[in-house]
Amino acid sequence: MNWFEQRIRRYEHRRWTTDDNRMVRPFAWGLEHIGGEANANDESARAFLSKYSTRAIEKSGEWYEPAPATDYKVDSEDVLTFTSAIVSPYPKNNTVHAQIFRGKKKEPAVLLLPNWNAKWRGQRGLCEWLQRLGITVLKMSMPYHDRRMAQGHERADQLVGPNVGLTIQANRQAVQDAKLCLRWLEQQGFSKIGILGTSIGSSIGYITMMHDAGVHAGGFFHVSTYFADVVSGGMTTNHVWEGMRENVTVDELREYWAPISPMPYVERGMGAGRKSFMVYGKYDPTFLPELTEQMLDALHKHGANPKTMELACGHYSLELAPFSYIAGIRMLRFLKGALV
Secondary structure, three states, X not given: OOHHHHHHHHHHHHHHHHOOOOOOOOOEOOHHHHOOOOOOOHHHHHHHXXXXXXXXXXXXXXXXXXXXXXXOEEOOOOEEEEEOOOOOOOHHHHEEXXXXXXXXXXXXXXXXEOOOOOOOOOOHHHHHHHHHOOOEEEEEOOOOOHHHOOOOOOOOOOOOOOEHHHHHHHHHHHHHHHHHHHHHHHHOOOOOEEEEEEOHHHHHHHHHHHOOOOOOEEEEEOOOOOHHHHHHHOOOOHHHHHOOOOOOOHHHHHHHOHHHOOHHHHXXXXXXXXXEEEEEEXXXXXXXXXXXXXXXXXXXXOOOOOEEEEEOOOOHHHXXXXXXXXXXXXXXXXXXXXXX
């Protein structure tokens, strides 16, 4: 390991340790969140999840398609709200909030999906960069984030957590919310729309693009394969896996969480012909490089040809100069070229 890699890895570890509100929460099958029985035993829970995940992938177009929203509202601060198509157990989470950064009229638009535990003002600089190019940005708050956060929580423990069924529901909700944001943009007259995701926003954004013809191009910061592999092997999700590891294997979890993972849709050839640009870190301890490599190999094998850029950074350090500048400029150029 050279000195630069050591420096990056030290920074990643230091950033990880500064967040002192990570709690190891109890494991739960959570079948009640996806149409199953709340008190199922381990054997029946495993059987239910196996069948559920298979059906969800086979009929993913229907599974991810939301009922139309009928209550879009924009307030005086340019915040769009509407009722989510999925009713979760947490009332605050069931109202979607999305900040509007208006570009020039009749110009393209981008739906931006932030990283896990992003704050209300997170990625504002990226939105303003796009806005200066004349591109309107709609930045959606992910389920259980900022204004949608469940009472008593400081983190979005439901979107990535040890409750198997609730995590499935929350990620499905994120995709459906994103699709309803796309429908609102179309109602405003935008005919060319891109999607831009970071970390878990990258995963949700990719799945959204695979299931929505209204997305013309996708930009993704950080790339990986299966949800379970990131949770079980990633540094920033170590506390989530700690709450699960005694109850479920990685192979089992990979199967159960397959519908909310990008890889199954790649293997079905759903990414072929879609314009995309993927940026990732060579020393990423969260979206591990070997998983990124597997994802890119699968994309090429199944007919997709994304533009890619590897940077000598990690997960958190992509936010630092010069990586943030290089990645940001290249991403802006890609989106402008793909949409304008």
